[in-house]
Amino acid sequence: MKKIYLVRHGQTNANAEEYVPSKEEPLNDNGVMQAGALSERLANIDFDKIIVSDFLRAQQTAEAISKLKGIIPEVHPAFGEMLEPTSLYGVVDTDERVQKYRSDRNNNVEDSNWRFEDGDNFNDVLGRVFVSKDILETDNCERILVVTHGYFSQIFTATILLGIKKPSKEWFHTIETLKNSNTAISLFTFDDKKWKLMLWNDHAHFAE
DSSP: EEEEEEEEOBHHHHHHTTOOOOOOOOEEEEEEHHHHHHHHHTTTSSSSSSEEEESSSHHHHHHHHHHHHHHOOOGGGGOOOOOGGGTTTTTTTTTTHHHHHHHHHHHHHTTTTTOTTTTTOHHHHHHHHHEEEEHHOOOOOSEEEEEEEEEHHHHHHHHHHHSSSSOOOOHHHHHHHHOOOOOOOOEEEOOOOOOEEEEEOGGGGOOO
């Protein structure tokens, strides 16, 4: 039975101060501490492979685990976060421009042709989820750690739970329900072509 551990990256200033981040948003001091605590939590699990997105904050989170395990992470852009428009980078979440963009995006979840500037739409991210799912299903390793992102994890999990093929309002509702914390661990199994969610948003390493 294959075990797949999905981990969200550590905290960034964008998380703490609630503004729109770019791919190059780094971990803050708390995020570095979280990554260290996460690596200690995972010390007794024998991973065969570490996969990480191409975002800096995910790669920095994976670095502590990589050093502990002696495993060089494989970078896969398919596991990257949903990108918002470049023009909004650094803009706080409460700004009316961000709120209008996100409202319009969410209201057009089923419209594959809707797009605002260079930001992703839900069809873009779902396509990456399908690629990610195929990577994990066809990999011969039995224990895989994936260091990825909060919203991507929610989209990936909603897709697994509902078995959807295209964006839908039900799927979006499930995504919005599945909140997770920085460096939280979720566990899936894959066996006989079937996925099961065994654990969601475990962050006991912070005793919160």
